[in-house]
Amino acid sequence: MRPTMEDVAARAGVSRALVSLVMNNSPKVSEARRAAVLRAAEELGYQPHVMARSLASRTSTVLGVMVNDLRNAFFADIVEELDTAAQAAGFDLILNTGGRSPTREWNALHNLLSFRPAGIILLSPVVPASAIQVAARQCPVVLVSRTTRASTVDTVNDDGEAGSALAVDHLVGLGHRRIAHLDGGGAAGAAQRRRGFEAAMRRHGLEPIVVRSEHTDIGGEKAVRELLAAYSRAELPTGLVSGNDFNAVGAISALEEAGLRVPGDVSVVGYDNTSLAALRHLSLTTIDQPRKDMARLAFEALIERVRGERTEPVRHLLHPSLVVRATTAPFSATGRS
Amino acid sequence: MRPTMEDVAARAGVSRALVSLVMNNSPKVSEARRAAVLRAAEELGYQPHVMARSLASRTSTVLGVMVNDLRNAFFADIVEELDTAAQAAGFDLILNTGGRSPTREWNALHNLLSFRPAGIILLSPVVPASAIQVAARQCPVVLVSRTTRASTVDTVNDDGEAGSALAVDHLVGLGHRRIAHLDGGGAAGAAQRRRGFEAAMRRHGLEPIVVRSEHTDIGGEKAVRELLAAYSRAELPTGLVSGNDFNAVGAISALEEAGLRVPGDVSVVGYDNTSLAALRHLSLTTIDQPRKDMARLAFEALIERVRGERTEPVRHLLHPSLVVRATTAPFSATGRS
DNA sequence: TCTATTGATTAGAGCGCTCTAATCTTGTAG
DNA sequence: CTACAAGATTAGAGCGCTCTAATCAATAGA
Numbered sequence: 001m002r003p004t005m006e007d008v009a010a011r012a013g014v015s016r017a018l019v020s021l022v023m024n025n026s027p028k029v030s031e032a033r034r035a036a037v038l039r040a041a042e043e044l045g046y047q048p049h050v051m052a053r054s055l056a057s058r059t060s061t062v063l064g065v066m067v068n069d070l071r072n073a074f075f076a077d078i079v080e081e082l083d084t085a086a087q088a089a090g091f092d093l094i095l096n097t098g099g100r101s102p103t104r105e106w107n108a109l110h111n112l113l114s115f116r117p118a119g120i121i122l123l124s125p126v127v128p129a130s131a132i133q134v135a136a137r138q139c140p141v142v143l144v145s146r147t148t149r150a151s152t153v154d155t156v157n158d159d160g161e162a163g164s165a166l167a168v169d170h171l172v173g174l175g176h177r178r179i180a181h182l183d184g185g186g187a188a189g190a191a192q193r194r195r196g197f198e199a200a201m202r203r204h205g206l207e208p209i210v211v212r213s214e215h216t217d218i219g220g221e222k223a224v225r226e227l228l229a230a231y232s233r234a235e236l237p238t239g240l241v242s243g244n245d246f247n248a249v250g251a252i253s254a255l256e257e258a259g260l261r262v263p264g265d266v267s268v269v270g271y272d273n274t275s276l277a278a279l280r281h282l283s284l285t286t287i288d289q290p291r292k293d294m295a296r297l298a299f300e301a302l303i304e305r306v307r308g309e310r311t312e313p314v315r316h317l318l319h320p321s322l323v324v325r326a327t328t329a330p331f332s333a334t335g336r337s
Numbered sequence: 338m339r340p341t342m343e344d345v346a347a348r349a350g351v352s353r354a355l356v357s358l359v360m361n362n363s364p365k366v367s368e369a370r371r372a373a374v375l376r377a378a379e380e381l382g383y384q385p386h387v388m389a390r391s392l393a394s395r396t397s398t399v400l401g402v403m404v405n406d407l408r409n410a411f412f413a414d415i416v417e418e419l420d421t422a423a424q425a426a427g428f429d430l431i432l433n434t435g436g437r438s439p440t441r442e443w444n445a446l447h448n449l450l451s452f453r454p455a456g457i458i459l460l461s462p463v464v465p466a467s468a469i470q471v472a473a474r475q476c477p478v479v480l481v482s483r484t485t486r487a488s489t490v491d492t493v494n495d496d497g498e499a500g501s502a503l504a505v506d507h508l509v510g511l512g513h514r515r516i517a518h519l520d521g522g523g524a525a526g527a528a529q530r531r532r533g534f535e536a537a538m539r540r541h542g543l544e545p546i547v548v549r550s551e552h553t554d555i556g557g558e559k560a561v562r563e564l565l566a567a568y569s570r571a572e573l574p575t576g577l578v579s580g581n582d583f584n585a586v587g588a589i590s591a592l593e594e595a596g597l598r599v600p601g602d603v604s605v606v607g608y609d610n611t612s613l614a615a616l617r618h619l620s621l622t623t624i625d626q627p628r629k630d631m632a633r634l635a636f637e638a639l640i641e642r643v644r645g646e647r648t649e650p651v652r653h654l655l656h657p658s659l660v661v662r663a664t665t666a667p668f669s670a671t672g673r674s
Numbered sequence: 675t676c677t678a679t680t681g682a683t684t685a686g687a688g689c690g691c692t693c694t695a696a697t698c699t700t701g702t703a704g
Numbered sequence: 705c706t707a708c709a710a711g712a713t714t715a716g717a718g719c720g721c722t723c724t725a726a727t728c729a730a731t732a733g734a
Binding site for chain 2 (some may be wrong): 002012047048049050051052053055060062065069070071073074076077080083084086087093094095099104107108110111113114116137217218221241246249250252255275276279280281284
């Protein structure tokens, strides 16, 4: 059995309480005793038992994190960032996935809750709002990539409408006028991005073209094929705003397959600035969600509530930015066949 | 304060012990009582306190997971899979990163240990072997993508030598004879892959060409440029075995930039079969590490030890497989300029 | 010399649960 | 009607720690 505080106390010739004080480096311990305790602990290889501590102190250093999908690099990045912040602040992450199923997420959420965590961060959850409310009654909850009306829950989102607008402005600035959006369907944030696209187009006095698609490369390919079937070469959109990077990559594939050049004939903008987009081979112009900032803000919001420093809900809406790479170029009538 | 077992007991008019039995669905509880307890629990929104349970029962349902780098899709996939398995088996994951620094990993490992987890899984850790030994004295430890001599630790690795051999055999089978390996340098598993490459080449009676590189797309580009500088077009290798997929993508970029076609002039094989490779736009021929199996085996090995069903160490060496896509083609002398 | 005063140390209750051993119910056989 | 086994229930100690309140030691002031 691993040594307990009692063992350390015995070896150091002091009481258990004193060991506790030393372990929490209380200032009211004489240097001599402190040294003795530390040495005894060292010799025994003693390490405080987090769960026992948590139980006794009625506080928790555990932060629950439920991720929509770790395979999605966006979330993986955020979790990495959260982990860094948590370690720095002395918290531990317990992690969960809901498999994008409300039922499984509900279970996962319950598992997190059963640890009596100090707080919970939900990354793009698909559980109903009521489930979030239930969780929020037990501990502070922060939502990332998901909105809510609940006033006890903080949220961190990127401004998808602004992001799409950025893409449209960029293309229009390059002289494009026929621009299509490959919509993400039911994916998180897709609706916003579409709305932003439509609004931006109209602001420029242009007619928004929206093709229903998905946030996958296959989806992007299909959407482009539909576009190719629906328009003559002369009328084909010369600018594409994809729902996300994967979609954009698929779109580019289909475009090239059809003998069109990117960006010579068609300019393409992605969304998310995944590591994929940064690959020199693709060099995709895309919209960057400030993931690091999102993670940091989510963490800070949570900790503020944990420490009871704030009760008002906070709604972070982060501004995305345009990352210009090699898949967008000025519109040129001559470039077309 | 959230309701405790005592509250439920009071409301159901039974003792705390009975509630405990019901919560662990013991068979020795009358149906009437069970129903009463369950109802009371429901009404109060009671949920057992995992930590208290763990403390009292001297058992843990916590599994510690330390990840080398979550941003690496390979690890993210494994964690996802571990999570699925853990949830199914009633365990909870507590997750950590070491930032690829031995010191930080050592801290992270300590954090995990302080939870008195049932077991620990280390994904490609960079801590010294001694640290792993220390951990292994506290609870079962399984290593993924890392070997050890410690007889108390299980390991799960893919057979990197076999993987490279697969790539070489494939290229040789297509008629290629001048084949180069873009080495991953100090990256985990890189040495094995290189050894496998060299051995396979010699087995075919061919001279192995090894270019020092990195597991990044930039690395791949640079390596190819060196190759282009060192060889005349006629003598340039017609087959490339990259250290991983990213490297391969970079290599392809540089090749195309130099006016060479893939796979027309040069065939390229990646390693890892990341989601990147599967993108139709790239369609990279690559070596697949059976991640799902690796995760499953790691989990099973751990659970076996947790349950005390085995004390002998187990060394899983998984066989990678070749995934042929569009970046490899038969050698053709005419294809060359 | 005696009492405050401050600082260091400890006793002991208790966190929410489990688990063993003891107790209480029944039902059944003698 | 009693004895007893089997099943259902509970008392109570204890998991490893924290924390309050009490105790103890040492110094200072009168």
